[in-house]
Amino acid sequence: MSERETRTAGASAPSAEALQKLAGRHQAGYRSVGTMAYDILRDAILDGTLAPGQKLRQETLAETIGVSRLPVRSALIQLEADGLVEFHARRGAVVKALSAEQAREVYDIRVLLEIDALRHSMDEMTPERIARLRELGRTADAEEEGADFVDARTQFYAELYGAAARPVHWEMIEQLRLKVGRYVLGWRLVGGGEHGHSHEELVAAVEAGDADAAAEVLRSHLTGVRDAVLAMLSAEGGAAAR
Amino acid sequence: MSERETRTAGASAPSAEALQKLAGRHQAGYRSVGTMAYDILRDAILDGTLAPGQKLRQETLAETIGVSRLPVRSALIQLEADGLVEFHARRGAVVKALSAEQAREVYDIRVLLEIDALRHSMDEMTPERIARLRELGRTADAEEEGADFVDARTQFYAELYGAAARPVHWEMIEQLRLKVGRYVLGWRLVGGGEHGHSHEELVAAVEAGDADAAAEVLRSHLTGVRDAVLAMLSAEGGAAAR
DNA sequence: TTCCGAAATCTTGGATCCAATTTGCGTGCC
DNA sequence: GGCACGCAAATTGGATCCAAGATTTCGGAA
Numbered sequence: 001m002s003e004r005e006t007r008t009a010g011a012s013a014p015s016a017e018a019l020q021k022l023a024g025r026h027q028a029g030y031r032s033v034g035t036m037a038y039d040i041l042r043d044a045i046l047d048g049t050l051a052p053g054q055k056l057r058q059e060t061l062a063e064t065i066g067v068s069r070l071p072v073r074s075a076l077i078q079l080e081a082d083g084l085v086e087f088h089a090r091r092g093a094v095v096k097a098l099s100a101e102q103a104r105e106v107y108d109i110r111v112l113l114e115i116d117a118l119r120h121s122m123d124e125m126t127p128e129r130i131a132r133l134r135e136l137g138r139t140a141d142a143e144e145e146g147a148d149f150v151d152a153r154t155q156f157y158a159e160l161y162g163a164a165a166r167p168v169h170w171e172m173i174e175q176l177r178l179k180v181g182r183y184v185l186g187w188r189l190v191g192g193g194e195h196g197h198s199h200e201e202l203v204a205a206v207e208a209g210d211a212d213a214a215a216e217v218l219r220s221h222l223t224g225v226r227d228a229v230l231a232m233l234s235a236e237g238g239a240a241a242r
Numbered sequence: 243m244s245e246r247e248t249r250t251a252g253a254s255a256p257s258a259e260a261l262q263k264l265a266g267r268h269q270a271g272y273r274s275v276g277t278m279a280y281d282i283l284r285d286a287i288l289d290g291t292l293a294p295g296q297k298l299r300q301e302t303l304a305e306t307i308g309v310s311r312l313p314v315r316s317a318l319i320q321l322e323a324d325g326l327v328e329f330h331a332r333r334g335a336v337v338k339a340l341s342a343e344q345a346r347e348v349y350d351i352r353v354l355l356e357i358d359a360l361r362h363s364m365d366e367m368t369p370e371r372i373a374r375l376r377e378l379g380r381t382a383d384a385e386e387e388g389a390d391f392v393d394a395r396t397q398f399y400a401e402l403y404g405a406a407a408r409p410v411h412w413e414m415i416e417q418l419r420l421k422v423g424r425y426v427l428g429w430r431l432v433g434g435g436e437h438g439h440s441h442e443e444l445v446a447a448v449e450a451g452d453a454d455a456a457a458e459v460l461r462s463h464l465t466g467v468r469d470a471v472l473a474m475l476s477a478e479g480g481a482a483a484r
Numbered sequence: 485t486t487c488c489g490a491a492a493t494c495t496t497g498g499a500t501c502c503a504a505t506t507t508g509c510g511t512g513c514c
Numbered sequence: 515g516g517c518a519c520g521c522a523a524a525t526t527g528g529a530t531c532c533a534a535g536a537t538t539t540c541g542g543a544a
Contacts, residue, residue, distance in 0.1 A: 031331055032527065058496070068529050073497085074319055081323030083413070089273055090496060090535060105410040112354055168347040168421070171325070172414060179410070274497065300526070310499050315527085332505055332526060487544085494537080502529080513518085 016064055018049040023065040033067050038075035040065050045084050045095055046150060046181045052097035056085060083179055100233040103180060107226035110176050114161065114222065115215045117169050121162035122211050130207050133159050137199035150181055156199065160206070183229045258306055260291040265307040275309050280317035282307050287326050287337055288392060288423045294339035298327060325421055342475040345422060349468035352418050356403065356464065357457045359411050363404035364453050372449050375401050379441035392423055398441065402448070425471045 023040050030036040041061070044050045056076065062069045076093050079085040086096040098106070136159055140152040154177070157163075163170035198221045205214035265282050272278040283303070286292045298318065304311045318335050321327040328338040340348070378401055382394040396419070399405075405412035440463045447456035 070528060073316070077316055077319050078323055081320055092496065102410050105408055109355065109358075109411055109414060112358055113351065116351075116354055166347055168344050169351055172351060172417075175414075175417075312498060334526070
């Protein structure tokens with residue numbers, strides 16, 4: 001039952017098992033099946049289960065995660081808006097790849113936006129928020145696996161940038177982080193994590209009220225990650241950048 | 243046929259005629275009905291046909307623009323991703339309003355992003371692009387009505403910022419412009435257009451190669467529009483900002 | 485043997501149909 | 515007379531069904 005399927009299922013079969021495992025983690029009580037499908041597919045793209053260039057057949061995805069094609073279509077539309085998948089007219093959807101140039105753009109803009117967000121946020125900093133930041137940074141460093149790793153760090157930066165006070169600004173930052181999330185994950189698996197201490201370093205600068213120092217820590221962290229991502233994308237060659 | 247309908251159709255009837263007119267302009271050959279519905283509804287929100295706070299009943303919209311409910315749902319999902327509408331679980335969708343604080347955020351970020359885009363673009367400026375900019379600026383100034391007015395200006399800025407060379411950067415800028423597009427339109431209708439000359443002023447600075455001057459023109463233009471939008475939002479009070 | 489064309493199959497996109505949930509109204513009780 | 519509970523109607527969300535288009539394969543001809 002598995003020797004002939006290789007040809008039939010083409011590029012979509014290899015991820016079936018892993019995708020089902022992801023679907024299992026999301027089986028909890030969702031209000032709508034569409035949002036569940038969105039979360040499953042988004043996580044699948046972020047952790048590499050659905051690789052860039054992968055062709056996304058609606059029916060295959062639908063029966064893999066156990067729903068109809070309709071919520072899958074809803075999810076794909078949302079993912080297209082996020083820039084994670086790409087629709088080719090009547091020819092279906094594929095997981096969008098980020099070129100090296102686009103990744104560089106993302107990090108250039110992130111430096112701009114995140115430093116600005118940090119400065120705004122530091123104007124409204126409180127001891128309570130500092131304490132909360134330390135706590136979130138610790139749990140973020142503790143998390144190791146795919147999607148949870150991203151979630152924990154997201155919470156840290158949401159607090160750091162004052163997401164609640166500047167929702168639009170934070171929304172933009174999140175979109176950019178989403179675009180490069182999978183490459184950071186891939187890089188982390190390959191290159192190891194010597195960046196773990198930047199959380200504490202950042203919090204220390206914020207606590208000291210030194211905006212320039214905090215901005216510099218942030219900038220060097222982002223450019224460091226950027227260079228690592230770019231190196232990985234160059235190493236993989238045109239395959240992922242197609 | 244119009245005296246009793248006011249109560250029956252509630253908040254959605256007043257826009258029916260105008261919406262149908264918009265639908266007529268988009269009746270051209272679309273590949274998918276979903277994208278057509280998206281364009282129609284997006285334009286309707288941008289030009290105020292669908293006002294902020296407006297409740298969007300899927301069936302009403304569907305029969306007004308002459309399609310089924312399914313492509314309307316697709317369009318609404320996309321519009322939610324754009325931040326133009328808001329889904330309330332099982333209770334339907336409404337046109338999202340922008341608070342004054344959020345509008346301020348949008349313009350703050352736009353200053354950051356657009357000045358940076360302009361500087362990058364000026365590094366790759368050519369006489370051909372200058373000429374094209376002049377042409378686009380002229381046609382943009384000529385356009386007066388709703389959606390076309392936005393389109394023409396979008397083309398101008400796409401060329402100014404080198405959208406082709408920096409697609410991610412441009413995508414971010416477009417998202418932000420989309421969020422405030424309707425308020426600019428509203429402000430323009432109210433306040434008149436003393437901002438028309440900024441196109442030529444901008445092109446002149448770009449042609450001279452003076453990045454700082456061009457950035458300053460852009461910044462003052464954006465902050466000027468921002469203040470006008472904020473004034474309008476404050477004047478309307480909590481109605482639009484709810 | 486290779487290239488072009490046509491037909492068949494597969495896949496996306498749309499419409500109608502059905503179920504589930506929410507909201508509004510009416511009635512009954514306190 | 516007011517509030518609460520329950521029922522009914524309407525609207526959203528999901529599934530199955532149908533049509534349109536694209537791709538691939540097979541066959542024929544050069």
